Amino acid sequence: MIGIDIGGANTKIVTDDEVIIRYCPLWKEAPIGEMLSGIEGEAAVVMSGELADCFYSKAEGIRFIVDAVLDVLPDARFYGTDGRFHTEPVPQLAAANWLASADFLKDHYPDGILLDFGSTTADIVPLSPFRELPGRTDLSRLRAGMLVYCGMLRTPVASLLQAVTIAGEETPLSTEYFAQAADAHLVLGHITPREYTVPAPDGKEATRELSLARLARSVCADTDEIGEQGAVAIAEAFWEAEKTLFRKSLERFGSKPVLAAGIGAELIHQTFGGINLNQEPGSSAEALPAYAVREVAIRDGF
Amino acid sequence: MIGIDIGGANTKIVTDDEVIIRYCPLWKEAPIGEMLSGIEGEAAVVMSGELADCFYSKAEGIRFIVDAVLDVLPDARFYGTDGRFHTEPVPQLAAANWLASADFLKDHYPDGILLDFGSTTADIVPLSPFRELPGRTDLSRLRAGMLVYCGMLRTPVASLLQAVTIAGEETPLSTEYFAQAADAHLVLGHITPREYTVPAPDGKEATRELSLARLARSVCADTDEIGEQGAVAIAEAFWEAEKTLFRKSLERFGSKPVLAAGIGAELIHQTFGGINLNQEPGSSAEALPAYAVREVAIRDGF
Incomplete structure (x- = not known):
């Protein structure tokens, strides 16, 4: 099979x-x-x-x-x-x-809440009562906080962040597709250049230096205009925005152990505790x- | 010349x-x-x-x-x-x-504030005192509210809107590049299909029906899941978000007559009054x- x-x-x-x-x-x-x-x-x-x-x-x-x-x-x-x-x-x-994920996991972790953090989206699914889950569309899951549209790699930075504080100055972002989640997570050390498995917004390589440049460009600057620290501040604000979205959704379902899955499982596990399904035997989280x-x-x- | x-x-x-x-x-x-x-x-x-x-x-x-x-x-x-x-x-x-725009306009409209609403960005420039303008970079203009990064055509809808109320229900948007400003402005009658002069996010044609579909897709729905009214609500919320950004910037510079320019000059003039430079003789706003x-x-x- x-x-x-x-x-x-x-x-x-x-x-x-x-x-x-x-x-x-x-x-x-x-x-x-x-x-x-x-x-x-x-x-x-x-x-x-x-x-x-x-x-x-x-x-x-x-x-x-x-x-x-x-x-x-x-x-x-x-x-x-x-x-x-x-x-x-x-x-x-x-x-x-x-x-399908919930249907499989519900017997093994009935008290848990799945947080599957993928390249583009995150699925947040309380595993019980399972009978309340079927029939849900993307639209109804967006509304319920069960489909959180941000990921480890492909999310445009400017879609989550309208402005960021750089060296104490409130700085609005360009709405151009200049930088994506993978740039933020690469700069923060959450992924390696090898794990940057999607095309970069500018079509250039996945290196720390170029990711810093892409983040700086999202406030219409070269890296030397805001410094490496400024570009890192954008990455940090982006990851903070993702965590805030996850926290708000998790809170809607009460306090349950988080089951971390997806390419961001390790990061989710470090942040929210619970169980990292990637480390469970026989799973392919x-x-x-x-x-x-x-x-x-x-x-x-x- | x-x-x-x-x-x-x-x-x-x-x-x-x-x-x-x-x-x-x-x-x-x-x-x-x-x-x-x-x-x-x-x-x-x-x-x-x-x-x-x-x-x-x-x-x-x-x-x-x-x-x-x-x-x-x-x-x-x-x-x-x-x-x-x-x-x-x-x-x-x-x-x-x-x-260059301010340098030319300053002699003719010294008390005005330019609002040049283009395909991708808006420039907001108080014309006096002119000596305070030179030397400004994109970064410093973003911070000063003089470069407002939203336009008539190319702005991703999800970069200005995180959520929208559809039929009374708070609905978060997908961060995917599913719809752009041109879809919102076409649906609202601010531009004609002929004036939709940029590629559509899905590479399809510029028609009202397809723009409605692109807007609906931005909440992961087909048009019939949220109705035409739902898609129009997204367009209205987007234009409301653009107007709010403009209003906030204009307020930073005090009450001055707005000089409307750019492909969105007519819409800016209808919204904020002042002078439509497109209708001034000898100008090419x-x-x-x-x-x-x-x-x-x-x-x-x-």
Whole structure:
């Protein structure tokens, strides 16, 4: 059994002995068949890539993704927000990846709250009562604080920060796409240049020096105009803004141990305590929905 | 005498009898020579395109732009933030376009405050005392409220709005680049599809229906999930956020008549009163810095 999670920016594949994360932006040319070539057998699939804006509607996105997967894996089944597997492109397939994670984790950590911090978004899901979760759309999860739209890599810095204090001076940010989350987290030492796995806003390399320059540019400055300290202050304010969003959401669900997952699991664990699912045996917390949908398919049968 | 304003996204050219605005994104391949081909004679030039992130620094950007212009127009001179013309790529050439506008307008409207609302940014410049203006960088103008980084067309909706009230429900926005200012202003009737002169975030056409879809996508929804009314509510909240930024900046400079310029001059004039420079004889308010630097060069000589 293979687990597959097709997001807008990344496709994740979990097999018996492997976890594969591929940067595969659907808004470019949607090369899903290519991504899955060489993979065979039964597959349990979740998606969130139907929201990519190459599609006119979610229905079109779901149809496209289901067709592309079935072309390569005719025995694939698709997990929906109703908690069931489907073979057809039904509306319930939109953004069910977080529910697959919860469906798998609920038996193991019934008192916990999942915080899956990915490249682009964070899913925050209280695992009980599980019966209250199914049926939720992205829109209703945004409103409920269960979909927090910020990530470790792709979030534009100017989308979370309107202004930042640099050397005591309140400084508004440019709204241009000059710097992203990966620049802030690289500068703060939360990721290495190797873990900067997405294109930089300026198309240049992932180095500390260039990330500092991108952060400085977000206040229309060269690094030497605000100093390295100024650029670091922008990175710190960005991470502070992300933590504030997480804290506010977590508070809505009461005090529960945080289950950290996603590429930012370690950072979430350091910040909020609880359990780092990356360090639990037999889990693949960096690709949790792909892992979880496979586990659910094995547990329940298709 | 020709006036030229080389921005990051647009190049504007004013001759004796013509105003040309060309979408020419410097972050793509910087085809400045191409943009200026066929133009001859003395030219007065201002720039802000040195901030484009294809350049490693403003100094590199200034050098590139000066060289590209001199290749085609060897007699060109470049206006700087010191209020003087230069023939070399000196640091003062960075973002002096707003000062050229003020330098030209100060004699005609000494009591006014310029609000030049462009595709990407707004310049807010009190015209007296003029001696306090020279020397200001983008960074210091951001801090002073003189560079307000929002525009009529290119501003990502999610960079100004963190959340919006839709049908009474507080709804956070996706930080993805799903919708831009042009979508909001098209839906609100402030621009026509013809005036939507920049690429759409999804690469699709400029129609009311598709702009509504892009706005809806910014809360992870299809239009039918929030209704046309919901998408319009996002557009209204965005324009409200822009107006609030302008109001706050204008208040910092006391009560002065607003001189509206830029592609959004009409909208600014309707909102804040004062004088619409687009309706003044002999002015070219949609390309004000290009017009102004030409006037200053004629007035003062090079």
